Amino acid sequence: MLKSIHHAAIICSDYEKSKHFYTAILGLEVIAENYREPRDSYKLDLKLPNGGQIELFSFPNPPARPSFPEALGLRHLAFCVDSVESMSDYLVSKDVKVEPIRIDEYTQKKFTFFNDPDGLPLELYEQKSTL
Structure with a gap:
């Protein structure tokens, strides 16, 4: 049985800019920050006040995705x-x-x-x- 949403994962284009936005502006607490050398990727786990999490990822050259509220997905x-x-x-x-x-x-x-x-x-x- 599903109990709650554990996390939402977000891939960003500028890791430092997004890290600043989610931590310094939105005030989310850092749980863990890891650099994954084989993927040339950061993974930042951020704590939401209710116990859920946001995972912030960086990848080199991620493909663009429509981000409009009415886009599929x-x-x-x-x-x-x-x-x-x-x-x-x-x-x-x-x-x-x-x-x-x-x-x-x-x-x-x-x-x-x-x-x-x-x-x-x-x-x-x-x-x-x-x-």
């Missing part, structure tokens, strides 16, 4: 936040372009989209903590 990666407005304001202060905040027509929850350094669509979805 994974549509986007969404992060739960207590306040879409405050996280959106924070990202804008870090020179990250954020779309206008919208309301989900079915749940009435606030959400918005932004992109990582490679244009991967990321979403902020408001889900206030119940603690």
Whole structure:
């Protein structure tokens, strides 16, 4: 039986730029960082607050992939936040372009989209903590 998502894997074009984005801007904690010499590749394991992970990979000359929200495949990666407005304001202060905040027509929850350094669509979805 499936219990949860363990991790999402992301291949980036500029490892240092993406590492900075996910750690310094989004605030994810580094679990492990490994250089895999035979592949000329880095693998960075990042901890999400709920225990899930993001694996950030670098490979020499990865092929381009459409990254538009309506392209075939994974549509986007969404992060739960207590306040879409405050996280959106924070990202804008870090020179990250954020779309206008919208309301989900079915749940009435606030959400918005932004992109990582490679244009991967990321979403902020408001889900206030119940603690």
